[in-house]
Amino acid sequence: MNLGQNAMKELHWLIDMVQTLEVGLVVLDKDYQVHLWNGFMENHSGVSLAQMKHHNLFEVMPDLPQDWLKSKMETVFLLKNRAFTSWEQRPYVFEFKNYRPITGQSEFMYQNMTIFPLTSLTGEVNHIGLIIYDVSDMAINKLQLKQANLQLQKLSRTDDLTGLNNRRFWSERLQHEYDRFTRYGGACSLVLFDVDHFKRVNDTLGHDAGDYVLAELGKLVQRNLRETDVAGRYGGEEFAVILEGTDADSALYYTERLRKLIAQLALEYQGESLTVTVSLGIAQLDSSMDSTNHWVQAADRAMYQAKRLGRNCSQVHPSINKA
Numbered sequence: 001m002n003l004g005q006n007a008m009k010e011l012h013w014l015i016d017m018v019q020t021l022e023v024g025l026v027v028l029d030k031d032y033q034v035h036l037w038n039g040f041m042e043n044h045s046g047v048s049l050a051q052m053k054h055h056n057l058f059e060v061m062p063d064l065p066q067d068w069l070k071s072k073m074e075t076v077f078l079l080k081n082r083a084f085t086s087w088e089q090r091p092y093v094f095e096f097k098n099y100r101p102i103t104g105q106s107e108f109m110y111q112n113m114t115i116f117p118l119t120s121l122t123g124e125v126n127h128i129g130l131i132i133y134d135v136s137d138m139a140i141n142k143l144q145l146k147q148a149n150l151q152l153q154k155l156s157r158t159d160d161l162t163g164l165n166n167r168r169f170w171s172e173r174l175q176h177e178y179d180r181f182t183r184y185g186g187a188c189s190l191v192l193f194d195v196d197h198f199k200r201v202n203d204t205l206g207h208d209a210g211d212y213v214l215a216e217l218g219k220l221v222q223r224n225l226r227e228t229d230v231a232g233r234y235g236g237e238e239f240a241v242i243l244e245g246t247d248a249d250s251a252l253y254y255t256e257r258l259r260k261l262i263a264q265l266a267l268e269y270q271g272e273s274l275t276v277t278v279s280l281g282i283a284q285l286d287s288s289m290d291s292t293n294h295w296v297q298a299a300d301r302a303m304y305q306a307k308r309l310g311r312n313c314s315q316v317h318p319s320i321n322k323a
């Protein structure tokens with residue numbers, strides 16, 4: 001076999017490999033006419049090389065992100081440098097279906113892409129090459145991991161029974177609000193409330209009925225929160241809400257609304273109807289409070305005052321010097 005035949009054979013092999021490679025290969029000229037469109041591109045797009053060759057890429061595939069892709073390609077022609085795109089910027093360039101069995105969760109194929117200049121024998125760049133990588137497995141794994149972490153984070157912050165923040169996470173938020181106040185001032189109120197005679201619910205209807213009441217109260221509190229309010233289960237039948245940007249007068253408005261909603265809540269447990277009331281204490285953060293403990297104690301005192309006054313009412317802790 002002579003040198004020419006050898007070169008032909010190697011070229012033939014190379015073309016075969018390009019056809020069967022599990023990545024997309026495309027060659028375009030400056031008018032975006034297609035010169036190479038390998039087997040991967042044919043199989044996934046359903047458009048054959050014959051249909052593609054010497055046609056404008058964007059005319060055959062009108063759904064491509066034309067402006068974005070052209071600006072990337074023009075940069076490669078101009079600077080003669082490689083350009084990369086990642087699925088994290090844009091999930092895909094070519095809208096191909098995802099057929100992989102393990103990653104069947106995604107309808108489309110996630111892609112990374114490299115665009116690189118192809119230099120002619122005379123040193124000019126009149127063509128560019130595109131390599132399209134199927135990164136669905138990696139992308140889906142990463143997205144699922146992110147989702148699982150978010151779920152885990154949410155679980156670690158949530159009280160199982162009421163769906164509100166658990167005490168640990170809620171206390172962190174309280175500290176955050178306290179620190180913010182010491183730096184910037186402003187109004188912030190803390191509400192503590194406790195179910196009245198809750199022991200009776202447990203004693204007469206059972207602990208499960210008590211749990212059911214707490215869960216329903218959790219839902220009601222959640223439904224009546226502003227975006228910036230932070231509600232938590234403080235302890236057994238005690239709840240706590242941080243009202244950011246709210247002075248004691250406005251907090252009183254909130255607690256009275258909540259109190260009435262709770263008193264009107266028609267609950268039913270295993271055919272038994274029941275109603276509950278709550279006693280609420282409010283403490284607006286002021287500069288005399290040197291820690292979150294101090295702040296909580298103030299709200300707690302106001303709540304016990306409400307209990308003493310006959311329950312089913314709100315009381316405000318008298319403030320010394322509001323910021």
Ligand SMILES: Nc1nc2c(ncn2[C@@H]2O[C@H](COP(=O)(O)OP(=O)(O)OP(=O)(O)O)[C@@H](O)[C@H]2O)c(=O)[nH]1
Pocket residue numbers: 161194195196197198199200202206207208209210211214235236237307311
């Ligand atoms: N079902 C249920 N009961 C709880 C839970 N946590 C605390 N409790 C009960 O809540 C009751 C609280 O009772 P007390 O502190 O005596 O107060 P109370 O009966 O609510 O009366 P006042 O607060 O004085 O109005 C106790 O019986 C606790 O066992 C819980 O997660 N589920």
